[in-house]
Amino acid sequence: xxxxxxxxxxxxxxxxxxxxxxxxxxxxxxxxxxxxxxxxxxxxxxxxxxxxxxxxxxxxxxxxxxxxxxxxxxxxxxxxxxxxxxxxxxxxxxxx
Amino acid sequence: xxxxxxxxxxxxxxxxxxxxxxxxxxxxxxxxxxxxxxxxxxxxxxxxxxxxxxxxxxxxxxxxxxxxxxxxxxxxxxxxxxxxxxxxxxxxxxxx
Numbered sequence: 001x002x003x004x005x006x007x008x009x010x011x012x013x014x015x016x017x018x019x020x021x022x023x024x025x026x027x028x029x030x031x032x033x034x035x036x037x038x039x040x041x042x043x044x045x046x047x048x049x050x051x052x053x054x055x056x057x058x059x060x061x062x063x064x065x066x067x068x069x070x071x072x073x074x075x076x077x078x079x080x081x082x083x084x085x086x087x088x089x090x091x092x093x094x095x096x
Numbered sequence: 097x098x099x100x101x102x103x104x105x106x107x108x109x110x111x112x113x114x115x116x117x118x119x120x121x122x123x124x125x126x127x128x129x130x131x132x133x134x135x136x137x138x139x140x141x142x143x144x145x146x147x148x149x150x151x152x153x154x155x156x157x158x159x160x161x162x163x164x165x166x167x168x169x170x171x172x173x174x175x176x177x178x179x180x181x182x183x184x185x186x187x188x189x190x191x192x
Contacts, residue, residue: 045142049184053170070166072188074149088145092168 013040013048025055035095052092069093109136109144121151131191165189
């Protein structure tokens with residue numbers, strides 16, 4: 001499996017230090033993005049919400065960046081034992 | 097602090113067994129509710145998303161219940177050391 005990706009306009013939240021993700025979001029807006037999508041799966045969903053809240057309220061408030069949309073969904077995948085399990089996902093769209 | 101409340105039309109997700117919350121949501125709709133709000137704070141946010149996904153996709157699909165709205169926010173509170181800390185919150189509105 002790949003690492004967490006930091007694609008253009010997408011920040012995928014995983015187990016790295018919290019402020020890495022906040023900084024990644026803030027940087028995207030500083031570089032001119034009008035929208036950034038914060039994504040996470042499973043237990044990292046809580047962290048994604050924290051990242052979105054801290055980025056918008058503490059760092060991007062004066063730039064007028066707010067939460068524009070939130071989507072939740074589930075993905076099915078096979079675990080090591082070949083059993084199908086579901087994992088929840090979240091996509092939080094931040095924008096001006 | 098009070099226990100997790102199971103008010104009319106609100107299911108507050110905490111540390112009890114997962115299916116308790118799913119059952120609580122399903123029961124509200126069975127009893128005639130047209131909307132149920134799944135709420136959680138901090139690390140329980142991921143669980144609240146799981147509850148909403150399992151309730152809608154596995155149990156309430158044939159009743160036409162879907163995710164209508166999702167809000168995230170932060171609350172400030174004082175911890176035991178008297179220090180102000182922020183906690184993220186989520187409110188997932190399910191409805192027909």
